[in-house]
Amino acid sequence: MKLPALYALVLALAPGGLANAYDERLDITPLTGEHWLVSFDFNLSSAVSHHHQLFPRVLEGVLASSNASELHLRFGQGYWDADNWGLTPNNGANVAGTGVELWARIAADSYPDAEASWFSLANSLSGMFCASLNFIDSAHTTSPKSVLGAFDTNHSLYLFHGSLPSEPVCTENLTPYLKLLPCKGAAGVSSLLDGHHLFESQWQSMSIDLSVEDGRLHLRQSIYAVLHVDRTLERRINPVPEPEPYEAVKCDSSRDYSNPQNGICYPRIPGIGEINVTLSDLFGSPIKNGACLSKITSKSPQICLHIPSDNWSVTASDELSPAIKSVDQICYVIPPDSDFDLSIHSETRESVLPKTPSPILASRHLVGWGQERGGFHSVYKSTSGDSPVSFVTYEVLPWFMRVYLHSFTYTLFDSAGAEVATGSFSASNVSSDIAQLLYYKPAQPRVSPSHIEMLLTIPAGSKLVTMYQFEKSLLYYNEYPPDANRGFDISPAIVEVLTDSSSPRAVFRTTSSLLSLPTPDFSMPYNVIILTSTVIALAFGTIFNLVTRTFVYAEDLPKQSLAKKLRAKLSKITSMFS
Numbered sequence: 001m002k003l004p005a006l007y008a009l010v011l012a013l014a015p016g017g018l019a020n021a022y023d024e025r026l027d028i029t030p031l032t033g034e035h036w037l038v039s040f041d042f043n044l045s046s047a048v049s050h051h052h053q054l055f056p057r058v059l060e061g062v063l064a065s066s067n068a069s070e071l072h073l074r075f076g077q078g079y080w081d082a083d084n085w086g087l088t089p090n091n092g093a094n095v096a097g098t099g100v101e102l103w104a105r106i107a108a109d110s111y112p113d114a115e116a117s118w119f120s121l122a123n124s125l126s127g128m129f130c131a132s133l134n135f136i137d138s139a140h141t142t143s144p145k146s147v148l149g150a151f152d153t154n155h156s157l158y159l160f161h162g163s164l165p166s167e168p169v170c171t172e173n174l175t176p177y178l179k180l181l182p183c184k185g186a187a188g189v190s191s192l193l194d195g196h197h198l199f200e201s202q203w204q205s206m207s208i209d210l211s212v213e214d215g216r217l218h219l220r221q222s223i224y225a226v227l228h229v230d231r232t233l234e235r236r237i238n239p240v241p242e243p244e245p246y247e248a249v250k251c252d253s254s255r256d257y258s259n260p261q262n263g264i265c266y267p268r269i270p271g272i273g274e275i276n277v278t279l280s281d282l283f284g285s286p287i288k289n290g291a292c293l294s295k296i297t298s299k300s301p302q303i304c305l306h307i308p309s310d311n312w313s314v315t316a317s318d319e320l321s322p323a324i325k326s327v328d329q330i331c332y333v334i335p336p337d338s339d340f341d342l343s344i345h346s347e348t349r350e351s352v353l354p355k356t357p358s359p360i361l362a363s364r365h366l367v368g369w370g371q372e373r374g375g376f377h378s379v380y381k382s383t384s385g386d387s388p389v390s391f392v393t394y395e396v397l398p399w400f401m402r403v404y405l406h407s408f409t410y411t412l413f414d415s416a417g418a419e420v421a422t423g424s425f426s427a428s429n430v431s432s433d434i435a436q437l438l439y440y441k442p443a444q445p446r447v448s449p450s451h452i453e454m455l456l457t458i459p460a461g462s463k464l465v466t467m468y469q470f471e472k473s474l475l476y477y478n479e480y481p482p483d484a485n486r487g488f489d490i491s492p493a494i495v496e497v498l499t500d501s502s503s504p505r506a507v508f509r510t511t512s513s514l515l516s517l518p519t520p521d522f523s524m525p526y527n528v529i530i531l532t533s534t535v536i537a538l539a540f541g542t543i544f545n546l547v548t549r550t551f552v553y554a555e556d557l558p559k560q561s562l563a564k565k566l567r568a569k570l571s572k573i574t575s576m577f578s
């Protein structure tokens with residue numbers, strides 16, 4: 001039987017429209033001359049419990065067994081340079097912070113029931129994605145009040161959030177991630193996703209968003225990575241780094257003393273000037289196509305380059321002409337029956353599209369010294385020139401950081417750097433113009449983390465510094481990880497910029513922090529054991545020797561010849577063994 005015909009029949013018979021809808025696309029956006037953002041996006045929606053569904057059954061099972069109506073999973077690593085690269089893609093809606101993060105909305109009759117479902121959900125995802133999500137216990141779980149969509153909550157639904165900032169993200173997470181795709185990463189734009197190329201990028205983020213709506217399951221998977229183009233090309237062309245021959249060094253001809261013929265050459269700074277790359281240079285292979293994809297996509301997969309098309313030229317394999325060509329993008333429809341590659345060339349690669357600036361720039365760092373106390377210092381800078389910006393921050397601190405509530409203070413600086421106002425937060429509902437503590441839940445040792453949500457407003461062009469102090473607790477001996485002196489990772493803070501309800505909120509995460517705790521001297525027990533063992537061995541040896549030896553006076557010994565003595569000794573030994 002012909003498969004396409006069968007498939008058409010399935011589509012026609014499916015109740016409520018399409019049984020399956022699947023779309024994928026790839027966007028490539030040069031952020032600067034050397035850093036390129038690549039975004040992979042895969043959408044799949046399927047009728048619940050349909051026989052001919054593409055939807056991964058294992059995920060459907062996880063949703064059903066935990067009564068979750070929404071589930072979001074994030075894996076991220078690296079540093080997003082908001083100063084130079086602007087806001088994270090898609091307003092940050094499906095972008096990860098450092099480590100692994102999971103949140104879900106769970107339907108249950110009571111909070112304890114919902115919590116039990118949440119732990120079982122984390123456990124089942126842990127096995128599926130080879131991540132330590134099973135370490136999300138009550139000491140890592142909070143219920144956000146004003147971020148991550150918590151504002152449109154429903155009484156029978158409980159929102160839970162947990163994160164593991166020290167979790168490394170690697171190929172073992174990517175493989176199960178690609179297995180969820182209908183073609184398992186073997187065809188279409190996902191065939192470019194290879195662990196070696198993805199995880200050597202400057203910054204990368206993988207996300208899974210799962211929801212049930214109107215009897216349909218929706219799965220969105222997004223992968224973002226910022227490639228350092230020169231380094232990626234260098235690895236491919238010249239895997240063992242060695243100095244370039246003189247002829248190959250590109251000289252900066254804008255310097256007036258530059259004279260390459262006479263050996264006077266100032267090497268050109270990477271990231272400017274000419275670039276000539278293909279998709280296979282960047283990802284190691286062209287886009288592979290198979291019969292798999294052409295049968296399941298509802299729209300043809302697309303690849304788009306976001307570039308000022310005056311200064312860039314793009315050629316596709318087989319001289320394919322672009323589907324869309326405008327001043328700021330060039331898009332191709334990937335042909336269903338052959339491999340596809342693109343060649344991208346520019347004389348002036350520093351000419352890139354203007355970026356959406358992040359409405360605020362945020363950074364958070366640990367301050368203080370010593371082993372007993374510390375502080376968290378956050379700096380928020382408004383980039384908008386004309387209107388004040390309001391945003392909420394969500395911070396979760398492990399129980400061993402005991403926050404002093406009275407120490408919450410803020411200082412506001414104007415655009416010239418002069419101090420304008422200082423004040424303290426209030427835990428009650430006394431709203432001040434600048435800083436308000438929306439929610440605060442103190443930690444319970446070994447049971448629950450501290451949970452802090454703040455509402456902050458900064459006037460245009462100003463800088464706000466918030467500060468609080470905490471005390472470090474001592475852990476039990478067996479609670480320290482093997483690398484205790486490295487420190488403890490603290491989850492990134494989530495910042496959501498409030499807008500009028502119509503547009504989506506911009507959301508981003510700060511970097512994670514590394515806290516050093518008072519650490520016992522783990523070598524001490526071994527020193528003690530070694531010392532006491534030595535003393536005991538010495539004492540025992542001497543005493544044992546003294547007790548078992550017989551002492552006789554030398555005069556009492558009968559005079560014997562050497563041969564006789566030996567014979568006597570020998571007969572004694574043989575009698576011992578007989």
Ligand SMILES: *[C@@H]1O[C@H](CO)[C@@H](O)[C@H](O)[C@H]1NC(C)=O
Nearest residue numbers: 023024025026041042043220
């Ligand atoms: C996936 O769905 C989201 C939201 O519905 C949409 O913004 C995005 O463009 C879709 N992606 C693809 C590849 O169709």
Ligand SMILES: *[C@@H]1O[C@H](CO)[C@@H](O)[C@H](O)[C@H]1NC(C)=O
Nearest residue numbers: 065066067107108109113117
């Ligand atoms: C899911 O919700 C239904 C109805 O609220 C309840 O009967 C059922 O026990 C729940 N299942 C789990 C696994 O909690």
Ligand SMILES: *[C@@H]1O[C@H](CO)[C@@H](O)[C@H](O)[C@H]1NC(C)=O
Nearest residue numbers: 069107152153154155156157
């Ligand atoms: C709350 O959730 C239930 C179950 O999903 C739904 O039936 C109900 O309409 C929701 N209520 C509101 C006000 O959104």
Ligand SMILES: *[C@@H]1O[C@H](CO)[C@@H](O)[C@H](O)[C@H]1NC(C)=O
Nearest residue numbers: 275276277313343344345346
């Ligand atoms: C780009 O490189 C390819 C192969 O390396 C070459 O064939 C092509 O002519 C180059 N294009 C330009 C504009 O230099």
Ligand SMILES: *[C@@H]1O[C@H](CO)[C@@H](O)[C@H](O)[C@H]1NC(C)=O
Nearest residue numbers: 308310311312348350351352
């Ligand atoms: C980009 O192209 C336009 C029009 O061809 C040109 O005027 C402009 O100088 C170019 N930009 C750069 C950075 O070279």
Ligand SMILES: *[C@@H]1O[C@H](CO)[C@@H](O)[C@H](O)[C@H]1NC(C)=O
Nearest residue numbers: 428429430431432436438455
């Ligand atoms: C807290 O303040 C908000 C506005 O800032 C107000 O809507 C709410 O009613 C207040 N809650 C209480 C308990 O006073």
